[in-house]
Amino acid sequence: MNNDTYHIPVLLEESIAGLNINPQGNYVDVTFGGGGHSKEILKNLVTPGHLYAFDQDADAERNIIDDECFTFVRSNFRYIKNFLRYHNVEEVDGILADLGVSSHHFDEEERGFSFRFDAPLDMRMNTRATKTAADIINNYTQDDLADVFYLYGEFRNSRQIASKIVRARAESPILTISQFIELTTPLFKPQRLKKELAKAFQALRIEVNQEMQALKEMLEGAIKVLKPGGRLVVITYHSLEDRMVKNLFKTGNIEGKLEKDFYGKVISPIKAINNKVIIPSDTELNRNPRSRSAKLRIAEKL
Structure with a gap:
């Protein structure tokens, strides 16, 4: 499988810049897919820096990267905290989540993700489910x-x-x-x-795929495993997931409930780095139509 066609990375330069990579730090790509974002993160790492990449789709395993700084975790990203602990990692320097469905999924007729083909009504990201x-x-x-x-x-x-x-x-x-x-x-x-x-x-x-519940659990787990100063970079594609991420970055919780201290300062474990959402350039839109609805948000652990 050619993973250039599997999944062209969306907002690649912007998301890597948002991670503010420490070459010897620990990072997580919770949506490995074709490995495009992971490859770019690895270019910026040296030992003992390490990247842990999550994906529940068996097809993604064909794109595993042969690099001593890389570990693939076949799991839903909702279990980020548990699996990092399994690998003896308590804190990480940055987490990247590209929440889009891979073009690969839409192109695989038998997976049932696209109305362009006739196929069984399947739509499982994890074919073992x-x-x-x-x-x-x-x-x-x-x-x-x-x-x-x-x-x-x-x-x-x-x-x-x-x-x-x-x-x-x-x-x-x-x-x-x-x-x-x-x-x-x-x-x-x-x-x-x-x-x-x-x-x-x-x-x-x-x-x-219980996507909204899984996203909620991943985001809450991500906040817990980030080091102070660590970055959380999330690319969303539809209003439901974007609302959840925006709430978290603005208020520190998924529900968007604003809590303030005695002095009127917002109580939150994170702060947004980009107050204005980042969207693809015209050049990227021409190169990769899949990025059309993409929104990039960056936050830092306090």
Whole structure:
């Protein structure tokens, strides 16, 4: 597999600069994927500097980097603290998270991430996991389905979508992408069909992989393992994850609850480095359309 096509690194220079790398420090790439960001971090490290890279997708293992300063961790990033402790690492100098789904995933037909192909409704990042998108579609209650499409797809007509799915599956199971598209297309405006389908697939993918809960746990774990002065660099792609990261960087907690001391100073374990979000340049957008919705935020542990 050519990992240049697997995943072209988004905001590469900006994210590496944001880490403010100490050549002998310990770093974590919690979203290894094709290894693009990891390779760039490793260029800046010398022994005893070390990079720990997390990925739960078996395909990512094909991109493991042969470097004495590199350790691959096959795990969901929500377990960052536990696995670093397993490797006898209590604190790190920087953590990078690129939350985008790899173009590789969208291009692998059988993984079921894209509505461009007909395939089983799968959408598992971790192929060892048991729950698929088909399980959600066919087994969730109508209310739970409506919640998934409302919370993660931000559909105002989520109850209508859920109702139609429940009625259809009573006739026969909904197991493929083409079945799902045929079923839901009449509920979407024709001029917005691709965007609406993308949101529906996003909602299912987030639920299958418990992405929002995993992100919450990773961010909270990241704050705990960062050294004072350590950097947390996060690239987001949709409003749900960006809101969570923005809340954390602004208030020190996921919920965005502002707590102040007696003198009116915000109580937080971190501070934002870039008050203005960093977005891709026109040059990058032309080179890598996947970066279109990317937002980069940087924070420092206090």
